[in-house]
Amino acid sequence: MSTTKFTEDHEWLRVEGDVATVGITGYAQNALGDIVFVQLPDVGASFAAGDEAAVIESVKAAGELKMPLAGTVVEVNAALAEAPATVxxxxxxxxxxxxxxxxxxxxxxxxxDQPAYDALTA
Incomplete structure (x- = not known):
């Protein structure tokens, strides 16, 4: 069973066992606008919580995906290089x-959790 958690910086994590899939929330992508470029880290890179793990560029601004928790990258979404608007x-x-x-x-x-994040963005 997977569990979804959120950060105050508008990242989400979907956790299964000790592996988490990480992205930005709808609130964050809406604030950034049309995303035109994403730079992902290398598989095997380790980060502390709060470190910048990816660069996000949109027509309005540049931002980053902050590492929500300490860990090591085991996979990246390579499809975002060709289709950053998927975000x-x-x-x-x-x-x-x-x-x-x-x-x-x-x-x-x-x-x-979801109710706490919803309250944050209300």
Whole structure:
């Protein structure tokens, strides 16, 4: 069973075991506008929580995907290189950025659940 968590920086994580798929929320992609470029990290790269893991450029602004929890990249969504607008079209699905193996899965308890995230963005 997967669990979805959110950060106050508008990233989402869908967790299965000790691997999390990470992307930005609909709220974040809407704020950025039409996304035209995504730079993803290398598979095998390790990050601490809060580190910049990916670069996002849109017609309005540049932003970043911050690492929600410490971990190591095990997969990247290479399709975003050719179709960065997928993030706008399906931010919680096909527009995912990276999959990470979590250093400490218990750290998930510090993230927001859906009702808390909804309250944050209301």
């Amino acid at each position: 706008n079209e399906d931010p919680l699905g096909a527009g995912w950025f990276i999959r990470i193996r979590l250093d400490d899965p218990s750290a998930l308890s510090g993230l927001l």
